[in-house]
Structure formats: structure tokens, C-alpha cells
Amino acid sequence: MRGTLLGRIDGAEMVALLGLVFVTSGVILWWQEIVSTTDAIYDALYQLTVHVLFGGVILAVGIHLERSELPTSARREVMVWCFAGFLFLIGLVIWGWIELLAQLELTLGFASDVITFGSLGGAFGAIAGVNAGRASRNARLAAENEKQRETLVLLTRLLRHDIRNDIAIINGHAEILEEHIEEDGLNSLHVIQERSHTIGRLLNDTETLVKTLGNEREYKELDISDVILQEVAKIRSNHPTVEVQTRVPHELITVADGLIHQLFSNLLQNAVFHNDESNLRISVTAEQADNGDISILVSDNGRGIPEEVRDTCFELGERSIDSDGDGIGLYLVSRLAGVYGGSVEVGESREGGAEFDIRLPAVSKHTEDISTAA
Numbered sequence: 001m002r003g004t005l006l007g008r009i010d011g012a013e014m015v016a017l018l019g020l021v022f023v024t025s026g027v028i029l030w031w032q033e034i035v036s037t038t039d040a041i042y043d044a045l046y047q048l049t050v051h052v053l054f055g056g057v058i059l060a061v062g063i064h065l066e067r068s069e070l071p072t073s074a075r076r077e078v079m080v081w082c083f084a085g086f087l088f089l090i091g092l093v094i095w096g097w098i099e100l101l102a103q104l105e106l107t108l109g110f111a112s113d114v115i116t117f118g119s120l121g122g123a124f125g126a127i128a129g130v131n132a133g134r135a136s137r138n139a140r141l142a143a144e145n146e147k148q149r150e151t152l153v154l155l156t157r158l159l160r161h162d163i164r165n166d167i168a169i170i171n172g173h174a175e176i177l178e179e180h181i182e183e184d185g186l187n188s189l190h191v192i193q194e195r196s197h198t199i200g201r202l203l204n205d206t207e208t209l210v211k212t213l214g215n216e217r218e219y220k221e222l223d224i225s226d227v228i229l230q231e232v233a234k235i236r237s238n239h240p241t242v243e244v245q246t247r248v249p250h251e252l253i254t255v256a257d258g259l260i261h262q263l264f265s266n267l268l269q270n271a272v273f274h275n276d277e278s279n280l281r282i283s284v285t286a287e288q289a290d291n292g293d294i295s296i297l298v299s300d301n302g303r304g305i306p307e308e309v310r311d312t313c314f315e316l317g318e319r320s321i322d323s324d325g326d327g328i329g330l331y332l333v334s335r336l337a338g339v340y341g342g343s344v345e346v347g348e349s350r351e352g353g354a355e356f357d358i359r360l361p362a363v364s365k366h367t368e369d370i371s372t373a374a
Contacts, residue, residue: 010072010075011065011072011074011075011076011077011078011079011080012062012063012065012066012075012078012079013062013066014062014079014083015058015061015062015065015075015078015079015082015126016058016059016061016062016063016065016066017062018058018062018082018083018086018122019055019056019057019058019059019060019061019062019119019122020055020059021055022052022054022055022058022059022115022118022119022122023052023055023056023059025051025055025115026048026051026052026055026115026119027048027051027052029051029108029111029112029115030047030048030051030052050116051112051115051116053119054116054119054120054122054123055115055119055122055123057119057123057126057127058082058119058122058123058126061078061082061123061126061127061130062126064130065078065130070130070133070134070137071137074133074136074137075133077129077132077133077136078126078129078130078132078133079129080129081125081126081128081129081132082122082123082125082126082129083122083125084125085121085122085123085124085125085126085128086118086119086121086122086125087121088121088125089117089118089120089121090114090117090118090121092117093110093113093114093117093118096113097109097110097113163199167196167199167200170192170196171193171196174189174192174193174196177189218257219255219256219257220255220256220257221253221254221255221363222253222254222255222256222260223250223251223252223253224252224253224254224260224286224294224296224360225248225249225250225251225252225286227260227261227264228246228248228264228284228286228296229246229248230261231261231264231265231268232244232246232268232284234265234268235268235269235272235282239272239277241277241278241280242272242277242280242281242282243280243281243282244268244281244282244283244284245281245282245283245284246283246284246285247283247284247285247286248284248285248286249286249287249288252286252287252288252294252362253362253363254294254340254342254360254361254362254363255340255361255363256340256360259336259339260336260340262332262336263332263333263336263337263358264284264296264298266329266330266332266333267298267333267356267358268282268284268298269329270329270330271298271300271302271353271354274302274303275300275302275303275353276302279301280300280301280302281300281301281351282298282299282300283297283298283299283300283349284296284297284298285297288362289359292361292362293342293359293360293361293362294359294360294361294362295357295358295359296357296358296359296360297355297356297357297358298355298356298358299349299350299351299353299354299355299356300349300351300353300354300355301349301351301352301353302353302354303353303354304348304349304352304353304354305346305354307348310346310347313330313346314330314331314333314334314344314346315331316328316331330346333356333358337358337359337360340360340361341360341361342358342359342360342361343358343359344356344357344358344359345357
């Protein structure tokens with residue numbers, strides 16, 4: 001029976017009702033007793049504030065609860081805190097006036113103390129209850145997010161394993177067909193091979209995104225120069241017709257983890273994927289900027305990124321109308337740069353293609369600030 005009755009109580013309404021009672025009682029007491037006994041306007045306003053302020057706080061908290069996203073159980077918890085604070089200070093007031101109350105004498109001072117201190121206790125109790133409810137909700141959401149992340153990691157691993165096996169089979173049969181297929185069908189075969197490669201890139205990007213959600217990230221000092229040159233070497237090996245120019249000094253040190261290579265891998269592969277390889281030139285330059293940051297410019301002479309989508313191209317799933325990409329690569333680049341405390345911007349290169357400006361904090365100013373939170 002008690003559980004059923006409690007289940008029907010709306011904590012927000014009860015808190016608001018208590019606040020309204022205090023406000024109304026404070027105004028009545030002020031009007032009937034205090035205003036009639038004082039001629040000083042400032043004293044009268046002060047007494048009005050004292051008798052109404054904390055009741056107004058309780059009323060405001062009740063209204064806020066009604067409009068908030070806190071569940072019913074959390075609202076009832078706020079109500080319990082509010083009434084507990086109210087009753088506690090009322091108890092202290094009664095204890096202080098116990099001798100007069102024993103003689104059945106009710107005075108203006110007692111009524112004033114009940115309203116003032118009772119509303120004060122209710123206000124602090126309500127505020128404490130709201131904070132406790134928010135902390136409980138945040139803890140619950142964090143636990144749910146962790147479960148979702150673990151599920152996402154598991155699904156990604158399963159899909160990556162199965163799809164990679166299928167891609168390997170497709171590529172193997174495509175290589176066999178290449179020796180037997182007629183010239184008219186070679187274009188279709190190359191499309192199959194290209195899309196197979198694209199699926200592989202998508203899997204890698206998805207796996208990297210999932211890893212950035214992890215809380216157990218180990219950061220250490222890394223030489224960005226080595227990372228960039230390694231990714232450039234891969235592009236030169238896999239795409240020999242692409243000209244890649246570099247000007248990258250040694251010992252550009254930042255604090256990061258092993259995922260940082262995906263930042264540069266995605267930019268370089270995007271340049272190759274979205275342009276004609278036969279006439280493509282990519283330039284990669286890096287330097288220590290005047291403000292101490294590490295500045296890396298990756299530019300090309302390709303089609304570039306239309307100006308109207310440059311502000312949104314780093315958002316998940318965003319791509320231009322004529323793009324056949326998946327909308328993940330540039331989002332991953334932006335996310336990784338942010339995880340390492342840096343930034344990335346896009347513009348137009350001198351040759352009319354795309355130019356990406358990556359800024360990463362140097363180790364001297366970044367060591368103490370790096371956070372492992374994704």
C-alpha cells in the first residue's frame with residue numbers, strides 16, 4: 001500500500017507545492033504583522049525578502065523538476081531531500097521555542113522562524129537532491145554508454161573479421177579472372193577491385209573510430225616526422241604513379257598513441273581516392289610554428305573540396321554531391337586531431353586542389369594537458 005501511494009506522488013509537484021506554501025505564508029505574515037509595525041520601507045523590503053526568498057527557491061526548483069529530464073524516481077528523491085531539510089530545521093526551531101510552546105504561546109517570532117528557517121532547510125535540501133539526482137543519472141548514463149561501447153567493439157570485431165575474409169576471397173577470384181577475362185570486362189573487374197579496397201578502408205576507419213571511444217588509452221612521446229614519412233612511403237609503394245613531395249624535418253615531437261598514423265593515412269589516401277592518380281601531385285610539409293605548435297600541411301592538385309561544404313566536411317557522414325566516399329574519413333581525421341589536443345582546417349591549395357592544415361601541440365606544452373578521455 002505504501003509503495004502504491006508513493007508511486008502516485010509526483011516529486012516535482014510536491015516540491016513546488018511546498019515552495020508555494022512558504023511563499024504565500026511569508027507574504028501573509030509580512031503583510032499582516034511586519035508591514036503594520038514598521039514605517040521604514042527598506043526594513044519592510046528586507047523582511048519580505050527574508051520570508052519569501054527561500055520559499056521562492058523551492059518553488060523554482062519544483063518548476064525546474066517538472067521541465068527537467070530527470071526520471072520520476074529522481075524527482076521523488078529530490079522531494080525527500082527537500083522535506084527532510086525542511087523538517088530538520090523546523091525541528092531545530094521547535095527545540096529553540098520549546099519553553100513557550102509548552103505554555104501554548106505562539107508568537108510572531110516563532111511564526112517568522114518557522115517560515116524563514118523551514119524554507120531555508122527545504123531550499124538547501126531541494127538543491128542537494130537535484131545534485132544527487134543528476135549525479136545518479138550521469139552514473140547510470142555512463143554505465144549504459146560503456147555497455148554500448150563494449151557491444152559496438154564486439155560487433156566491429158566480428159564484422160571486420162568476416163568481411164575481411166570475404167574481401168580476401170573476392171580479391172583472390174578477381175586476380176584469377178584478370179588473366180582470363182576479355183578486355184571489354186576489365187573495367188568492371190577494376191571497379192570490383194576498387195570497391196573491395198574501399199570496403200577495407202571503411203573497416204579500418206570504423207575500427208579506429210571505435211578505439212577512440214576507449215578510456216584506456218596509452219599516450220607517449222612520438223616523432224610525428226617518422227609517422228608522416230612512413231605513411232608517405234606506403235602511398236609511394238601502393239601508388240607508384242602518384243608524385244609525393246615532402247619537406248618534413250626530424251624530431252617534431254608530440255604526445256599521442258598508435259592511432260595517430262590513421263590521421264595522415266586518411267588524408268593521403270583521400271587525395272589518391274578522390275583524384276586521377278596519373279596526374280596527381282601531393283605535397284606534405286611540416287614545421288614548428290611560431291606559437292610552438294606543430295603545423296602539417298597536406299595539399300594536392302586534384303579536384304579540391306567545394307567551398308560550400310568546407311565548414312561541414314568534417315562532420316560524420318558529410319560529403320559533397322559528386323563524392324563517392326563514405327563520409328567517415330575526414331570525420332576520423334578531425335576526431336583524432338581533437339583527441340590529441342589539436343585541430344584541422346581545410347582550404348584550397350595553390351594548385352587548386354585541397355589543402356589540410358593540421359595543428360598538433362608540441363611535447364613541451366602538451367605533456368601535462370593531454371587527456372585520455374575520448
